[in-house]
Amino acid sequence: MSITSFNGGQPQSARPKVTTLTIQEKKQRREPITCLTAYDYATSRLVDEAGIDMILVGDSLAQVVLGYENTLPVTMEEMLHHTRAVRRAVKRALVIADMPFGSYHDDTKEGVRNAVRFVKEAGAEAVKLEGGQKRVELVERVLDAEIPVMGHIGLTPQSVNKMGGFKVQGKDLAGIEQLIKDAIALDRAGVFSIVLEGVPREVAAMITAEVNAPTIGIGAGPECDGQVLVFHDILNLTFAPKAKFVRRYADAAALIRGAVEQFKSDVEAGSYPSDEESYHLPRETKAELETLLLRKVAVGR
Secondary structure (H helix, E strand, O other), rough: OOOOOOEEEEEEHHHOOOHHHHHHHHHHHHEEEEEEEEHHHHHHHHHHHHHOOOOEEEHHHHOOOOOOOOOOOOOOHHHHHHHHHHHHOOOOOEEEEOOOOOOOOOOHHHHHHHHHHHHHHHHOOEEOOOOOHHHHHHHHHHHHHHEEEEEEEEOOOHHHHHHHHOOOOOOOHHHHHHHHHHHHHHHOOOOOOEEEOOOHHHHHHHHHHHHHOEEEEEEEOOOOOOEEEOOOHHHOOOOOOOOOOOOHHHHHHHHHHHHHHHHHHHHHHHHOOOOOOOOOOOHHHHHHHHHHHHHHHHHHH
């Protein structure tokens, strides 16, 4: 009789490991695909136990975890550090590492080397790259290195300066045509999925119907094959205005702030720690200590 490990209330054996093939088969069966970002052991473990299909160690950690203004400053070392933490927690979900700005933009060989680092040093099972047609050569080279690639087009945060801000893409005919060309190019190159960010719903629906790769929407409407959101956004743990496409499922900020304030109040009032929350000497040691103290008092007199 084998020992069954439990994960999220279900036997691990009943929840097989998610792979890139799993994601592609879900599109074929028209089953919705779920994806969330996560950046550390605790949150990624909870996300995995909840049954999410894919966990993206997104470069959005730059803003929501490290406090940068945008995603551009985050480094390879920071991304590797967080990917390792996530990998240690996850048993079922597919772990995807976001390649940060500058890690693949200048040289294809360097891009492949950095993709390999995410797999070899941090345990990622796939990497994500921003950009369409201009990334095809890199995508093919990374795939040649046996590393699955998730594409990302539309509003690509690493291009924020070129785009002039975080703006919806594909709002005119020229923009729509370019997005479709980008999606088809990535699909033909062999990506296992494509993130569509900040794209009109109608355009995302067209792309989803056109390509074989599953589309994962974020601000791209419900016709995408799956959806991704930032973990901190759905829990109100970001200190920024809520984007239109974000749905908050809980107010963790209020819960955490309330708990911290209560701790502070209890310490100041002397009610924490209580006697029940304190350790005590064994009865024999306590008696010996009291006898010793009495002797010292007697000698002092």
